[in-house]
Amino acid sequence: MFGYRKMNKIYCIISIVCCCFVGCVSKKTEAPITEYMVNSGHYFPIGDIPEWWFGKHLDAMQEISLYKMRDNKNIEAYRFLYLPTWGNPICVRVVKVENGYYIKSIKLTGMGGYKEGKIGFLKTRRIDDKSLPKHFNTLLDKVVWNDNFKPKRQKGCDGSEWIIEGLKNGKYIVFDIWCADTEQQERGMSDYVALCKLFITMGKFDENVGHYHNRQLMDPLDKKSEPEDGSDG
Numbered sequence: 001m002f003g004y005r006k007m008n009k010i011y012c013i014i015s016i017v018c019c020c021f022v023g024c025v026s027k028k029t030e031a032p033i034t035e036y037m038v039n040s041g042h043y044f045p046i047g048d049i050p051e052w053w054f055g056k057h058l059d060a061m062q063e064i065s066l067y068k069m070r071d072n073k074n075i076e077a078y079r080f081l082y083l084p085t086w087g088n089p090i091c092v093r094v095v096k097v098e099n100g101y102y103i104k105s106i107k108l109t110g111m112g113g114y115k116e117g118k119i120g121f122l123k124t125r126r127i128d129d130k131s132l133p134k135h136f137n138t139l140l141d142k143v144v145w146n147d148n149f150k151p152k153r154q155k156g157c158d159g160s161e162w163i164i165e166g167l168k169n170g171k172y173i174v175f176d177i178w179c180a181d182t183e184q185q186e187r188g189m190s191d192y193v194a195l196c197k198l199f200i201t202m203g204k205f206d207e208n209v210g211h212y213h214n215r216q217l218m219d220p221l222d223k224k225s226e227p228e229d230g231s232d233g
Contacts, residue, residue, distance in 0.1 A: 060116040070172035080199035083112030084160040092203040100128040105203030139195040
């Protein structure tokens with residue numbers, strides 16, 4: 001009996017030591033938790049938007065937070081984020097500037113449903129007011145700034161996420177639509193899909209450019225940037 005109790009104590013001591021050792025190893029190998037990995041309200045309002053997922057892609061794209069600029073009534077900006085499960089994540093941001101628009105398009109090397117990868121395509125350009133697609137503002141009014149636009153929300157395991165953000169006159173809004181192009185007529189998604197596709201067209205992803213294009217064109221939403229004249233079609 002004495003030997004049995006003694007062995008039990010030895011096993012308990014060994015178990016405790018092993019647990020402590022594993023715990024120490026886990027702490028050393030654990031990746032640091034960054035702001036976008038939780039619903040912290042950095043890129044999106046705290047709520048239904050999975051910031052731990054969407055935010056890590058915007059972070060990999062080195063994108064700014066439109067949501068954090070929501071109190072600035074002098075900013076008008078829109079961003080489309082496309083996250084296909086098995087394809088490259090892309091983002092197009094359009095910012096209203098004096099006498100035109102600043103457009104930034106980014107594509108990552110990873111996959112929207114898995115590891116985000118790194119920037120594989122980045123293009124910045126400025127266009128004048130006349131060069132903006134005529135139906136861009138029309139679609140914005142029908143979708144982003146239309147209080148009656150309330151699409152039917154659906155969710156699934158695979159597919160794609162179509163996210164649009166809008167910021168104007170101190171008002172911020174975000175839409176997260178899963179597989180927006182599926183049964184778009186029945187779900188009332190035709191205008192939403194048309195706007196998303198227009199973002200992609202404006203992003204000019206079909207152009208064969210280097211890793212960075214027009215590095216000297218400053219981002220108007222970057223506090224360190226200074227206004228720049230001229231345009232780049």
